[in-house]
Amino acid sequence: MKTKNLFVLLALLPLTAFAGEMDKGSNYLVLDNQSWPTDEASGFYIFSGTGIANVIEGPTETGSIECHGSGFWSKNGSRAEGICLHGSGEDTFTSHYKMDEDQTTGHWKMLSGTGKNAGITGEGIYTPTMLPGGRAISNWEGEVTLAE
DSSP, X not given: OHHHHHHHHHTTOOOOOSSSEEEEEEEEEEEEEEEEEEETTEEEEEEXXXXXXXXXXXXXXXXXXXXXXXXXXXXXXXXXXXXXXXXXXXXXXXXXXXXXXXXXXXXXXXXXXXXXXXXXXXXXXXXXXXXXXTEEEEEEEEEEEOOO
């Protein structure tokens, strides 16, 4: 199910737009997917992925990422929604992502943070790409503000 795999890419995100700093980079994930057909041309799937969020510019830092989500696929494409957990130890943050059926661009938004990321806000867009072997890359950008 090519469509469901593309959905999984979504998870690889970060986020888009406030009066914060530009934040952009790429997430590289190894995915674990499961799907269940609901009829001949559609179905439901869940996925999880772990990897690295590589920050190119911005206030967030390169580090580990873990994403989880679910969605529906059909002949029209796939839609997905989930969360990504960024970082480890005391300095982490959680983002939400959502991809519509067109699968060209998704949206992300910061939900919460701990340690130096406490009070983090921001949002943005991401573009997912499925790779062979159950891997995915997601290029993202947006604006992020870290609390003082």
